[in-house]
Amino acid sequence: MTASTDVPIAPDAHPHAATNGSAVAPVATGRAGAKAILLGEHAVVYGRPAIAIPVRALGARAEARPAVAEPRLSSALYHGAISRAPERLGVTLTALSAALEAAGGRAVPVDIAIESSIPAERGLGSSAAVSAAVIEATLRACGVTVDDERLHELIQTAERAAHGSPSGLDARTVRARAAVWFDGGRIEPVSVGRDLTFVIADSGVRGRTREAVAAVAARRHDDPEGVEAALDELGTLATALRRDVSSGARDDIGAAMSRAHVLLDGLGVGDPALDHLVRAAMSAGALGAKLTGGGRGGCVLALAPDLDAAAALSDRLTRAGAAAVWTTTVEGAA
């Protein structure tokens, strides 16, 4: 079973009135959210399971409207003709092309406007979320509906341009509403026994997922037994974590996160800035803390004992030098 999408793909283009009162071309929108991996990054690339959570405070939104002149792109990185967009927008352009190709005979040239509060290259799913939003908006502008699996494949096409051989975890989680269990390329909802409040701290160092994934592959080539043992342990931790999340065993969840951080560091995807934030989180009372996402920079995810403690934890992480902090609560049954 797949978790429901935030925005089901269905034509929802609606006319926007221009400020002078006349109708302008219909605008179609697409949205997706940020994600944080609770446990299982990198191990998922080798078939182990993972658990990820949506980060509701951050999201990406795209608007598409049929172009009346040369198609344009508007985003924080670039404003101008799509045909002259810089190379660093390659992933977004791949997403746009994939959507137009999927629209087939109904494809129309579109202007695209993108807004995103998800910091790029921080392990929070920015590339997958922006791609998902652009694809949804473009398909809607073309009046085309696709099913969930097709949409996932289109996002994966863009993710492949971002970092080679994505597991699909990011593409799935940026459209999920709740915590998800990812195994064998698919997700299902995770039952959550008690509220879990996390603080996410940005190290300010750009994460390099492509390099990090390549580094794990190289290490696995050089030390297959050592790396397989670490991947197996991450898989075992994820399986146990699912039970702990379900029963609300916060201390055990925290311990699993901290152990995962050590294992990920051993796989070569750590960074001194991440270790520094993990130490700061633990000394401020976090139950566990780890890097989240590709690593080699990016963010740390720390589990707070409760909501009040999360405020103190955020404060401490900011004083420890975090470039930004966010708090997110995964709601439990109790």
Ligand code: MEV
């Ligand atoms: C990146 O957010 C997660 C990784 O496991 C890569 C992937 O799953 O494709 C590092």
